[in-house]
Structures are given as structure tokens and as C-alpha cells.
Amino acid sequence: xxxxxxxxxxxxxxxxxxxxxxxxxxxxxxxxxxxxxxxxxxxxxxxxxxxxxxxxxxxxxxxxxxxxxxxxxxxxxxxxxxxxxxxxxxxxxxxxxxxxxxxxxxxxxxxxxxxxxxxxxxxxxxxxxxxxxxxxxxxxxxxxxxxxxxxxxxxxxxxxxxxxxxxxxxxxxxxxxxxxxxxxxxxxxxxxxxxxxxxxxxxxxxxxxxxxxxxxxxxxxxxxxxxxxxxxxxxxxxxxxxxxxxxxxxxxxxxxxxxxxxxxxxxxxxxxxxxxxxxxxxxxxxxxxxxxxxxxxxxxxxxxxxxxxxxxxxxxxxxxxxxxxxxxxxxxxxxxxxxxxxxxxxxxxxxxxxxxxxxxxxxxxxxxxxxxxxxxxxxxxxxxxxxxxxxxxxxxxxxxxxxxxxxxxxxxxxxxxxxxxxxxxxxxxxxxxxxxxxxxxxxxxxxxxxxxxxxxxxxxxxxxxxxxxxxxxxxxxxxxxxxxxxxxxxxxxxxxxxxxxxxxxxxxxxxx
Numbered sequence: 001x002x003x004x005x006x007x008x009x010x011x012x013x014x015x016x017x018x019x020x021x022x023x024x025x026x027x028x029x030x031x032x033x034x035x036x037x038x039x040x041x042x043x044x045x046x047x048x049x050x051x052x053x054x055x056x057x058x059x060x061x062x063x064x065x066x067x068x069x070x071x072x073x074x075x076x077x078x079x080x081x082x083x084x085x086x087x088x089x090x091x092x093x094x095x096x097x098x099x100x101x102x103x104x105x106x107x108x109x110x111x112x113x114x115x116x117x118x119x120x121x122x123x124x125x126x127x128x129x130x131x132x133x134x135x136x137x138x139x140x141x142x143x144x145x146x147x148x149x150x151x152x153x154x155x156x157x158x159x160x161x162x163x164x165x166x167x168x169x170x171x172x173x174x175x176x177x178x179x180x181x182x183x184x185x186x187x188x189x190x191x192x193x194x195x196x197x198x199x200x201x202x203x204x205x206x207x208x209x210x211x212x213x214x215x216x217x218x219x220x221x222x223x224x225x226x227x228x229x230x231x232x233x234x235x236x237x238x239x240x241x242x243x244x245x246x247x248x249x250x251x252x253x254x255x256x257x258x259x260x261x262x263x264x265x266x267x268x269x270x271x272x273x274x275x276x277x278x279x280x281x282x283x284x285x286x287x288x289x290x291x292x293x294x295x296x297x298x299x300x301x302x303x304x305x306x307x308x309x310x311x312x313x314x315x316x317x318x319x320x321x322x323x324x325x326x327x328x329x330x331x332x333x334x335x336x337x338x339x340x341x342x343x344x345x346x347x348x349x350x351x352x353x354x355x356x357x358x359x360x361x362x363x364x365x366x367x368x369x370x371x372x373x374x375x376x377x378x379x380x381x382x383x384x385x386x387x388x389x390x391x392x393x394x395x396x397x398x399x400x401x402x403x404x405x406x407x408x409x410x411x412x413x414x415x416x417x418x419x420x421x422x423x424x425x426x427x428x429x430x431x432x433x434x435x436x437x438x439x440x441x442x443x444x445x446x447x448x449x450x451x452x453x454x455x456x457x458x459x460x461x462x463x464x465x466x467x468x469x470x471x472x473x474x475x476x477x478x479x480x481x482x483x484x485x486x487x488x489x490x491x492x493x494x495x496x497x498x499x500x501x502x503x504x505x506x507x508x509x510x511x512x
Contacts, residue, residue: 028053029090032083037097039129041166044075044098049083051092058085064093076100104130106170108161115259115266116181118151123161123172130165154180182207182257182268184235192275194360197240200228202255202270205235209257213239216250216273226251241276247309248277248358280310280355282362290366293454294373295335300366302329302353307362310355318349329353335370343400345372346450371451372397376407376458378444383463387435391460393428393444407446412459414440437466468492486511 004025011018032051038044049058062068066084075081075098082095107124123132123146134143136159138152150159156177163170184205191198200211211232213222226241228234241249252273259266283303290299304312314326314333320340324332333351340347349368354361374396382389395405409425411418415436422432422442434440441459448454473486485496487510496507 025088027088027090030054030058030085030087030092032058032085032092032094034094035083035096037099039099039101039127039166041101041168042076044100046070046073046075046081049085051085053087054085055087058083064095066091066093101127101165101168104163104165104168104170106161106163106172108159108172108174111175113177113179113261113264115179115264117153117178118149119176119178121148121150121159121161121174121176122146123163126163126170127165130163132164133162135160135162150176152178154178177261179259179261179264179266180206181266182209182259184209184255184257184268184270186255186270186272188272190273190275192277192359194277194279194357196242196244196276197238198274198276200237200239200253200255200272202235202257205255205257207257207259208233209235209255211237211239212254212256213241214252214254216252219252222251244276248275250275275358277358277360278309279360280307280357280362282307282312282353282355282364284351284353284364284366288364288366290368291451291454292368292370293448293451295340295370296332297334297368297370298332300329300331300333300351300353302364304329304355307355307357310357313354313356315352315354316349321349321351341370341372342402344402344450345374345397345448346370369451371448371454373454374405374446374448374456376444376446376456378442378458378460381461383465385465385467387437387464388431388433389462389464391422391430391432391442391444393446393458393460395428396446396456397448404449405446406449406452407444410443410445412441412443414438434464437464439463468494470494484511 004023006021007024008019008021030051030053032049032054035047046060051058060070061082061084062070062079064082066086070081078099080095080097082093084093085091104126106126109122109124112119121134125132125146132144132146134140134148134150136150137157138150141149146161156175158173158175160171160173184202186202202209211228213226214220215222225232226239229238229240231237235255239253241251250273252271255270257268285301285303290297300314302312312327312329314323314331318335318340320336322334322336340349347370349370351366351368352363353366354363377394377396379392379394391409393407395407397403397405399405406426407428409422409430411420414420414434415438420432420434420440423430432442439461441461443457443459445455445457471488473488476483489510494508494510496504498504498507
């Protein structure tokens with residue numbers, strides 16, 4: 001909408017004046033709506049121009065400023081298009097870019113040979129705006145992605161990459177050869193042998209391969225390599241490493257299997273670790289049997305000559321057995337539970353000396369003939385009048401169907417020539433006579449009846465006291481109530497027995 005009016009200019013100077021006028025027209029300038037850049041296939045149809053205050057003469061141009069009018073409505077080549085409109089001295093202009101494509105150059109990547117059943121597919125888009133799709137056999141991780149993986153069985157297959165943009169599309173094909181990957185395996189991944197020869201066995205071996213031996217400690221190749229029979233290319237092979245100067249040689253045997261397809265080698269490995277351990281020799285020493293009195297033995301003396309590098313250990317099937325140091329060849333052993341003897345006062349105990357090096361073991365047996373040591377009990381000390389007495393001992397190991405106890409009495413100390421008559425020295429309860437008064441000691445030795453060198457001794461002290469011989473004097477007849485007593489003492493303290501109604505000046509005086 002335009003606005004017009006007449007404008008007057010007037011001026012006066014004294015009696016002089018002047019006046020002029022002109023026409024003023026205000027025009028609304030055109031405002032063109034902008035268009036986005038276009039990306040099209042083959043052709044683009046120019047749309048109707050829109051905006052505000054357009055004059056009706058708005059148009060498309062090849063150049064800025066309304067130059068080089070575009071008369072057609074279909075654009076078939078890429079170019080910048082300008083839109084121009086002018087009203088009087090007012091104008092507006094905008095531009096946008098049209099990229100026109102006529103075909104798509106699709107690239108699916110290079111042909112491949114891969115090991116296994118998985119291939120990485122990598123197509124390249126012709127245009128960032130394109131979309132794509134894979135086709136072919138197998139399972140795709142993302143069928144719509146230019147970068148994807150496909151899984152399929154061994155063989156040679158074609159995969160097609162489809163790319164499209166607008167109505168333009170293209171395809172490209174690659175060939176992928178999937179080479180079967182060897183899958184050998186060894187059942188025993190770790191083993192220990194007490195030898196220098198071992199049998200290697202690979203399962204599921206379908207292609208050529210070979211064995212290589214490595215030192216497990218530093219992963220270095222063994223030099224020289226061990227001997228493989230029949231060959232190191234045999235999946236089932238016996239290997240011999242020869243002698244070695246360490247207590248154990250740890251070897252990793254690696255089977256490398258190859259499926260060769262043209263210039264591509266599909267390789268897999270199977271590994272087993274074998275410990276070749278020296279075999280120790282266990283020996284309890286020159287004597288493998290001993291007699292033991294009681295529950296303590298100090299005579300263990302295993303011989304470790306030639307096997308000093310191995311681990312030694314004393315073991316026993318008796319829970320009550322305690323070794324002072326079970327790893328010491330010359331240790332001591334104690335049996336804390338007397339019940340091990342049962343009712344026979346004897347038990348045959350095996351002690352085992354083991355020598356171990358990894359899983360290689362040797363064992364030797366020490367046999368202990370263990371006799372229960374009795375604890376002698378000669379009875380209580382006592383005193384007797386005269387030269388006769390009784391002895392009463394008590395057996396520590398009682399009688400059973402499998403054992404009869406035994407013991408012996410003897411004089412330990414006494415008076416004079418220390419001669420005593422013991423009625424039966426082999427009975428626990430017996431009588432005896434001595435020839436002199438005083439203190440005597442008698443020894444009771446209780447033996448283990450199965451081994452009389454296993455015994456214990458206890459003593460009992462008996463004091464033999466002389467029996468006093470006294471005389472009260474002659475009987476008397478007296479007049480009155482006083483009498484003179486004339487007893488004869490036996491040499492020991494004595495006294496008159498006080499009876500009711502009788503009194504003494506000194507009842508301890510034999511002549512009172």
C-alpha cells in the first residue's frame with residue numbers, strides 16, 4: 001500500500017515571499033520469504049515465491065540484483081538461485097543453493113578372506129545424506145549400518161550394499177571368503193608327572209600343525225627342543241625332555257594348527273602345561289622297626305640323602321599322635337591318648353615318612369611296637385610290731401582276656417645284711433619276714449608282661465618295731481591299802497594302767 005501527498009515549502013522576507021510544492025509518495029518495500037538450500041536427485045521444481053508487499057514482478061534469477069532471469073521452473077543442474085523483487089526504489093533479494101545429483105557411486109568395500117565365521121563389512125556413503133542397507137546370507141549385527149559385522153558358515157558369499165538418496169540409488173557387491181578357523185583343544189590343561197616322558201594328545205585337529213615347547217618361567221623357547229615321537233607335527237605325540245638338574249621343570253607345550261587359504265593363514269593354538277618333577281625317595285632309615293616303652297619315642301631318623309630338595313613329612317593314622325616337628329626327619333613323637341593300647345597293653349603303630357615334590361610322592365613306614373608302661377604302686381608306708389609284715393601292691397595295668405599283669409618284689413634297703421624272706425616275690429599281695437628291727441624299703445616292679453624291659457618301680461617303707469617283753473613282778477598279799485609295785489621294764493617307755501579306785505605316785509615308774 002502506497003501513501004501519497006503534496007508537500008509545500010513557504011518563505012517570507014519583508015514584503016517578499018515565495019512558495020513551492022512537490023508530491024511525496026511512500027512505498028512499502030517487498031519482503032521475500034527465504035528458502036533453504038536444496039539437495040535433490042535429477043531435478044528441482046522452483047516453488048511459488050512468497051513474501052509480503054510483493055509487486056507481482058518477483059522472479060528467480062541466475063545472478064544477484066535481478067540479472068539473468070530464470071525462465072524455466074525445473075532446475076537440473078547444481079547452482080545458486082536468487083529471488084529478486086523491486087518496488088520503486090525499494091527492493092529485496094534472497095538466495096539458496098540447489099545441489100542436483102543424477103546418480104550414486106556406491107562402494108561396498110574390498111573383497112575379503114577372513115578366518116572364522118565373522119567378517120567386518122565397511123561400506124562408504126557417496127553422500128552424507130544417503131541411507132543404506134546390506135543384503136546377503138548370514139546374521140548382520142546392524143543391517144542398516146555401513147559399518148557392520150556378518151556371521152555365516154565357512155564358504156564364499158556375496159554381500160550387496162544398497163545406497164539411496166531421494167529417488168537416486170545404487171548398489172555395490174563384495175565377495176567374502178570365510179575360512180574355517182582351526183579349533184584344536186587339549187583336555188588336560190595342567191598335568192604333573194614323575195618322569196621325563198609324556199604323551200601329548202590334541203583333539204579336534206583337522207589341519208596341519210606342530211608342537212613347540214616353552215619354558216613356563218620366562219616363556220622362552222626351550223633350547224634344545226625336546227624329542228617328539230614320531231614327529232613334532234603329530235597331533236598325538238610322545239615327548240621326552242631328557243634329564244634336568246632342577247627339582248621340577250615346568251614346560252608349556254603349544255600346538256599350533258594352520259588352515260592355509262591362499263595368502264591367508266588361519267591359525268589357532270592349544271596349550272597344556274606339564275610339570276616334570278623329580279621323583280623323591282623316602283626312607284625311614286636303616287631300621288624300620290623299634291620297640292617303645294610308653295607313649296614317647298625319640299628314635300625317628302629318616303634318611304633324606306639324595307632327596308634333600310623334596311618336602312618331607314611324618315604322618316600317622318592315630319589322631320592322638322603328635323610330632324614335635326612333622327617336617328623334621330629326626331623329630332620326636334608323643335601319643336597323648338593311652339586308650340590306643342586297648343586291653344592288651346600293646347599296639348603296633350605305623351608311622352609314615354613321606355617325601356613330596358609337586359605331585360610326585362614316595363612313602364616309607366616305620367613300625368613302632370609300643371608297650372604300655374605301667375605306673376607301679378607299692379602301697380602305703382606303714383609300721384608293724386615284730387619281724388613279720390604284709391606287702392600289698394596294686395597293678396596299674398589290669399587283667400583282661402588279652403593281658404595278664406606281672407610284677408616282682410625285692411629288698412631296696414634295710415638293716416644288717418638286708419636279707420628278708422618274701423613268701424612269693426611275684427605276687428602283688430604277699431607276706432615277708434626280716435631279721436632285724438628298723439626301717440626297711442621294698443621295691444615293687446610292675447612289668448609290661450609282653451615286654452618285661454618295659455616297667456616301673458615304686459617303693460614302700462615298713463618300720464619293724466620290737467615287741468616289748470615286760471614283767472609286772474610277783475603277785476602280792478598286803479595289809480592295808482598301800483603296796484609297793486616292782487615291775488621290770490623292757491627298756492621302752494611304759495606305764496601302769498589306771499583303774500577306777502587306784503592311784504599312783506607316778507604311773508610311769510615301774511617301781512611305784
